[in-house]
Amino acid sequence: MNRPKIVVLGTGGTLAGSSHSRSDNVGYTAATLSISQLLGEIDALRDLPLVTEQVAQIDSKDMDAAVWTRLAQRCAHWLAQDDIQGIVVTHGTDTLEETASLLQALLAPVKPVVLTCAMRPATALAPDGPQNIVDAIAVARWPGARGVVAVCAGAIHGPLDVRKTHTYRLDAFSSGDAGPLGYVEEGGVRLLRSWPQPDASSHSAMAALADGGDWPWVEIVSSHGGADGRAVQALVAAGVRGLVVAGTGNGTIHHLLEAALRKAQQQGVRVVRSTRCAQGVVLGHADGSFESAGGLSPVKARLALQLELLATATAPPARAG
Numbered sequence: 001m002n003r004p005k006i007v008v009l010g011t012g013g014t015l016a017g018s019s020h021s022r023s024d025n026v027g028y029t030a031a032t033l034s035i036s037q038l039l040g041e042i043d044a045l046r047d048l049p050l051v052t053e054q055v056a057q058i059d060s061k062d063m064d065a066a067v068w069t070r071l072a073q074r075c076a077h078w079l080a081q082d083d084i085q086g087i088v089v090t091h092g093t094d095t096l097e098e099t100a101s102l103l104q105a106l107l108a109p110v111k112p113v114v115l116t117c118a119m120r121p122a123t124a125l126a127p128d129g130p131q132n133i134v135d136a137i138a139v140a141r142w143p144g145a146r147g148v149v150a151v152c153a154g155a156i157h158g159p160l161d162v163r164k165t166h167t168y169r170l171d172a173f174s175s176g177d178a179g180p181l182g183y184v185e186e187g188g189v190r191l192l193r194s195w196p197q198p199d200a201s202s203h204s205a206m207a208a209l210a211d212g213g214d215w216p217w218v219e220i221v222s223s224h225g226g227a228d229g230r231a232v233q234a235l236v237a238a239g240v241r242g243l244v245v246a247g248t249g250n251g252t253i254h255h256l257l258e259a260a261l262r263k264a265q266q267q268g269v270r271v272v273r274s275t276r277c278a279q280g281v282v283l284g285h286a287d288g289s290f291e292s293a294g295g296l297s298p299v300k301a302r303l304a305l306q307l308e309l310l311a312t313a314t315a316p317p318a319r320a321g
């Protein structure tokens with residue numbers, strides 16, 4: 001019988017990066033080596049049934065809606081094949097958390113989609129990419145694994161909690177208060193919490209993307225000392241559809257910025273309140289003025305709002321009666 005396969009989708013990042021000097025871990029160029037070149041260097045993968053596809057070749061700071069759409073569509077394509085057990089996506093660390101939350105929301109997969117990355121380029125003296133790839137493939141092959149997760153430095157993180165929290169260390173990701181979903185150790189998974197569960201709202205935005213729907217324009221504005229409403233006024237005048245405010249503390253907002261956001265809301269712009277704090281959730285504001293992002297970080301709240309606007313823009317009109 002044919003063994004189920006794992007698909008490895010390459011998108012670039014430091015994991016696929018190279019430098020002229022093996023001892024230089026910061027002055028490299030991201031996304032120079034193909035996914036087949038990278039896997040070809042890893043002996044431990046030689047006998048595994050893998051399929052590779054280069055979906056993109058970018059530094060993930062340059063991630064955009066076109067690459068996200070293509071990645072989601074390629075994941076959906078492969079997940080639908082009976083002989084595919086799961087997917088691994090190699091990705092830059094800088095926007096990995098955004099892609100993780102987006103793919104979970106769009107795909108809600110019953111098979112595993114495992115994002116992995118590296119903090120050092122492939123040419124480093126001691127690159128971390130090969131071990132992360134081996135670990136990610138072990139997770140994708142693990143019986144019962146499902147949903148979108150991120151694997152880095154031996155930890156398995158859920159798509160909503162994971163955040164890049166360090167600029168340099170190999171263990172650059174954290175799941176904050178929630179902690180990791182588990183660990184991958186010598187090819188085995190030690191699961192501490194359940195795999196990500198699907199969210200009922202997922203598929204309408206995916207259908208809208210398949211229909212060629214445009215991603216609505218949603219921006220993040222930050223509250224800080226000296227903030228005022230001018231950026232919001234400019235964004236509204238330019239046609240922004242949604243605003244996520246990264247508030248101070250429990251989502252509090254400078255009064256001048258808040259006044260501008262209220263006005264934007266009256267003009268039909270959706271406003272979501274999140275926090276600059278790296279941990280915790282935005283707890284209810286008595287006046288109920290703006291929707292709360294809950295535990296989503298500003299960048300993830302931005303994507304969630306985009307998907308919501310995308311799905312509602314293309315939803316069929318409600319039937320009367």
Ligand code: SIN
Nearest residue numbers: 013014060092093094
């Ligand atoms: C990137 O995000 O593509 C570059 C940085 C990294 O992968 O660590």
